[in-house]
Amino acid sequence: MIIVSSCLCGINCRYDGSNNLDTRVLKLLNEGKALPVCPEQLGGLATPREPCEILNGSGLDVIEGKATIIGAKNNDITSSFLKGAYETLKIAEGIGATTAILKARSPSCGVSKIYDGTFSSTLRPGNGVAAELLLSKGIKVFTEEDLEDIKL
Template sequence: MIIISACLCGINCKYNGGNNLRKDIKDLFDQGKAVLVCPENLGELPTPRSAREIVGGTGKDVLEGRARVISAEGKDSTKEFLEGAEKTLEIAKKVGAKVAILKAKSPSCGCGWIYDGTFSGKLIKGNGVTAELLSKKGIKVYNEDNFKEEEWGEL
């Protein structure tokens, strides 16, 4: 089973109320191979919501208490992001997920690159909070641009 960011399958849970539909990824869900999650909604953040970025590091730093997830207006949402990551991990464990396809650049789902916390569009190397937690727990994390089904093996 695969965990997929719900926005990639057309669910309007993106911070601005929209989605990031990718038909090739939605096909995996339609084939019954995936479960959809939105860590930010699981952390009880509303849709729509203000954009958020990790300030002071990456998802790894948030998990270790050295960085915070802050909105453009300065509201701290670290607690909600940690809660959403934990709930996503619980779902992944329940369904036996070995793979996740998460939304690139997101402060929760970003895999490989995330925004730098200045709300300027600049990227830094690192993962979002949920991507980091899943990866740390042995789940192979991809984003919508680098997933490769042939690498997954038996799901």
């Protein structure tokens, strides 16, 4: 079983209330091969919500208490992102997921590149909080941008 970002299945859970439908991911869901999760909603954040970015680090730094996640209005919402990441991990372990397909560049789900915390659309190296936590537990994590390169 694969866990996938809910927004990639067409569920309107993005920060702005929309989705990032990817028909390849939706096909996995329709075939019963995937379970959708939204770490941000699992952390208790509403939809819609203000955009968020990791300030001064990456998902690993957030997990280690060295960085924070801030909203565009400069409020600290780190605890919600951490809660959502751990809830996502609990679901992944509960269904025996070995693979995740998550939304690129997200402060929760991004893999390899995330926004830098300045809300200027500048990318930096790093993973989102949920992606980092899943990787640390041996779950292979990809984004929708990697689907051409992986075999499912």
